[in-house]
Amino acid sequence: MEREIRDSDGITWTCIQAFSGLSDNSEAQDAAQVKGEPDTYWVVCTPSGGAQSVRLKLKGDWEEEYSDEALLKEIKTHQ
Numbered sequence: 001m002e003r004e005i006r007d008s009d010g011i012t013w014t015c016i017q018a019f020s021g022l023s024d025n026s027e028a029q030d031a032a033q034v035k036g037e038p039d040t041y042w043v044v045c046t047p048s049g050g051a052q053s054v055r056l057k058l059k060g061d062w063e064e065e066y067s068d069e070a071l072l073k074e075i076k077t078h079q
Helices: 025-032 068-078
Strands: 002-006 012-017 040-047 054-059
Touching: 002 068, 012 068, 025 040, 054 068
Parallel strands: none
Antiparallel strands: 002 012, 012 040, 040 054
């Protein structure tokens, strides 16, 4: 699942869980999980424009549990 959010500069960020392209969803979940950190997943956020992609460690069901503001804060912190 991917999620799009727009920041105050008008940049649209597309966030997607790492390895989501794998055919078996459980395999993708296992591959994306941060080793040694239960219920934590690697998520890659890519901007529409010249900025660099950001790799985040997010907890749980990040697609629904994180607000747009919380995701943008994580992105800004890791840029």
